[in-house]
Amino acid sequence: MGKRWINRIAVGILWACGLMTVVALGAVILYVFVRGIGQITPEFIFTKPHGVNAEGGIGPTIVATIYVTGLSMLIVTPVAVLAAVYLAEYAVQGRLVNAIRFAADTLASVPSIVMGLFGFAFFVEAMGLGFSVLSGALALSFLMLPIVMRATEEAIRAVPKYIRWGSYGLGASKWQTVSRIVLPAALPRILTGIILAMGRAVGETAVVIFTMGQAIYMPILPTDPGRSMTVHLYTLAMEGINIEAAYGTALLLMIMVLFFNLTARWLAARNRRLQG
Amino acid sequence: MTEPLEPRIVPPDAPGPGTPGASVPGRIGGALKMMSRATYIKEAALKNLFLACAIAAVAGVALIFVFTAARGWTVVEDPGLAAFLGGTEWSATLGRFGILPLVTGTFAVTIGALLLGAPLAVGTAIFLSEIASPRMRAIVRPAVEMLAGVPSVVFGFFGLVIVRPFVAEITGGMGFGTLSASLILAIMIVPTIATLTEDALRSVVPGIREASYAMGATTWQTIYKVLLPAAKIGIIDAIILGMGRAIGETMAVVMVAGNAPQFFKGLGAPIATITSQIVIDMSYASGTHRTALFGLAIILFLISMGLVALVRALSRLNARRS
Numbered sequence: 001m002g003k004r005w006i007n008r009i010a011v012g013i014l015w016a017c018g019l020m021t022v023v024a025l026g027a028v029i030l031y032v033f034v035r036g037i038g039q040i041t042p043e044f045i046f047t048k049p050h051g052v053n054a055e056g057g058i059g060p061t062i063v064a065t066i067y068v069t070g071l072s073m074l075i076v077t078p079v080a081v082l083a084a085v086y087l088a089e090y091a092v093q094g095r096l097v098n099a100i101r102f103a104a105d106t107l108a109s110v111p112s113i114v115m116g117l118f119g120f121a122f123f124v125e126a127m128g129l130g131f132s133v134l135s136g137a138l139a140l141s142f143l144m145l146p147i148v149m150r151a152t153e154e155a156i157r158a159v160p161k162y163i164r165w166g167s168y169g170l171g172a173s174k175w176q177t178v179s180r181i182v183l184p185a186a187l188p189r190i191l192t193g194i195i196l197a198m199g200r201a202v203g204e205t206a207v208v209i210f211t212m213g214q215a216i217y218m219p220i221l222p223t224d225p226g227r228s229m230t231v232h233l234y235t236l237a238m239e240g241i242n243i244e245a246a247y248g249t250a251l252l253l254m255i256m257v258l259f260f261n262l263t264a265r266w267l268a269a270r271n272r273r274l275q276g
Numbered sequence: 277m278t279e280p281l282e283p284r285i286v287p288p289d290a291p292g293p294g295t296p297g298a299s300v301p302g303r304i305g306g307a308l309k310m311m312s313r314a315t316y317i318k319e320a321a322l323k324n325l326f327l328a329c330a331i332a333a334v335a336g337v338a339l340i341f342v343f344t345a346a347r348g349w350t351v352v353e354d355p356g357l358a359a360f361l362g363g364t365e366w367s368a369t370l371g372r373f374g375i376l377p378l379v380t381g382t383f384a385v386t387i388g389a390l391l392l393g394a395p396l397a398v399g400t401a402i403f404l405s406e407i408a409s410p411r412m413r414a415i416v417r418p419a420v421e422m423l424a425g426v427p428s429v430v431f432g433f434f435g436l437v438i439v440r441p442f443v444a445e446i447t448g449g450m451g452f453g454t455l456s457a458s459l460i461l462a463i464m465i466v467p468t469i470a471t472l473t474e475d476a477l478r479s480v481v482p483g484i485r486e487a488s489y490a491m492g493a494t495t496w497q498t499i500y501k502v503l504l505p506a507a508k509i510g511i512i513d514a515i516i517l518g519m520g521r522a523i524g525e526t527m528a529v530v531m532v533a534g535n536a537p538q539f540f541k542g543l544g545a546p547i548a549t550i551t552s553q554i555v556i557d558m559s560y561a562s563g564t565h566r567t568a569l570f571g572l573a574i575i576l577f578l579i580s581m582g583l584v585a586l587v588r589a590l591s592r593l594n595a596r597r598s
Contacts, residue, residue: 004494010496018416021419026419254430
């Protein structure tokens with residue numbers, strides 16, 4: 001067999017790999033979409049589940065999901081962005097920076113179930129917050145921290161040096177340069193990172209199941225418990241009750257996650273276009 | 277008023293502290309401080325605030341470890357380290373908490389996921405960086421990124437209703453077990469491995485690619501003999517991180533593994549992993565049982581930290597070599 005034939009076969013296999021990845025995504029999305037679309041009615045979105053079969057809607061779980069994600073975003077953004085500012089603008093390479101990076105990498109790779117258990121032991125029990133949106137948001141912020149931190153750091157590093165020199169040349173201080181020149185320029189990419197992290201948080205199950213609880217409850221205060229959409233889907237699927245509602249929940253969940261992902265992509269693309 | 281923290285040189289005609297434009301460029305920590313005292317203090321305070329935020333990341337990791345360890349370390353006394361690490365039976369009703377069945381379960385699904393997922397992911401990455409036209413790339417790359425965003429509980433649900441019946445046809449039984457879990461995990465680790473492998477391939481200098489083509493090598497020969505060896509360490513890193521994702525994945529595995537803490541009895545037999553056992557047991561565990569679950573969490577934490585350290589060591593090695 002000549003090298004051209006081997007080449008053709010190998011390239012064909014590589015094509016198949018690329019296409020299979022697309023097919024895998026397509027299969028998951030399409031299947032959930034086809035089976036779930038019939039479920040999506042205003043009643044399903046806005047009313048509470050009731051009865052042993054969890055009939056009716058999933059309203060409280062949608063509220064709980066958005067609530068906990070929004071709250072954790074508010075908690076994590078200032079810390080993560082300022083930490084990244086330190087790493088990208090102030091830090092001198094050395095042991096401390098190395099430790100911070102190692103910690104962030106570890107945080108990014110710690111299995112979510114470990115964070116769930118930690119959140120349960122620390123926020124729910126030790127701090128006495130109980131199963132609550134606040135406990136869930138605090139635990140999720142550990143999950144989001146490395147994502148936002150890395151995105152912000154990369155965004156800041158991507159701002160050209162000469163813009164900073166221009167700012168210093170005009171007599172601006174370090175903080176003036178960072179706050180008025182660097183951060184505004186990096187903002188779109190920082191936002192992209194935050195939105196991606198929120199998409200992760202929306203889809204997270206293992207963390208919220210042990211921190212926010214499983215009770216179907218419409219949370220009003222941050223100290224209220226709640227059941228996220230992911231936990232609801234998990235419960236329905238595992239107990240085999242109301243599989244139709246499970247499809248509907250899965251579809252709404254996918255739509256929310258895709259919304260976050262597509263928004264992030266759109267922001268990134270727009271930013272690339274604007275900066276040429 | 278005390279003296280400023282560090283000697284400063286302020287031009288005589290500079291505006292006083294607190295007025296706009298009082299600051300003159302100067303580096304905090306440098307020898308020359310040409311800024312007003314107020315500015316200096318503000319800048320230093322901000323710098324320390326940022327540092328505190330950065331340290332929060334370290335503190336977070338330490339907090340997670342210390343707290344999980346505090347809850348789990350008593351497994352050393354009860355059931356005892358040997359019974360915990362070396363025990364061959366995990367049974368809450370019998371009060372036996374030996375992790376070997378769970379470790380082998382995790383091992384089995386991870387190996388299965390890597391065997392199926394790693395070639396697919398590396399192939400996808402090569403396709404993206406070397407073969408696909410820009411238009412093709414514009415379809416495949418977003419698909420890979422979106423695959424990374426699909427919630428694990430949705431993958432688990434998909435596995436439960438689609439993959440499991442399909443596996444049941446092949447292996448007999450209910451289809452809960454190693455094969456179903458491996459198949460789902462294989463799809464889930466594709467984005468992790470593919471993205472990082474593509475980065476590694478892209479960071480190979482174009483010159484050696486061109487040299488290879490100039491010698492008359494085909495695309496495949498260039499990929500196989502030139503690119504893959506050059507990007508080797510990056511690809512190994514990618515696979516290690518994909519492995520970490522498979523080991524740590526929880527919800528998707530819980531939904532398709534069957535959750536029976538027993539040793540591997542075939543591809544179609546139910547199995548439990550470290551992560552899945554925590555989810556299943558946590559809702560009712562108390563006493564020693566709960567301690568044992570936190571013990572499992574410590575093990576997961578140490579595994580992921582070890583893998584991160586390994587990846588960092590490998591990339592340092594790589595950086596030194598090139």
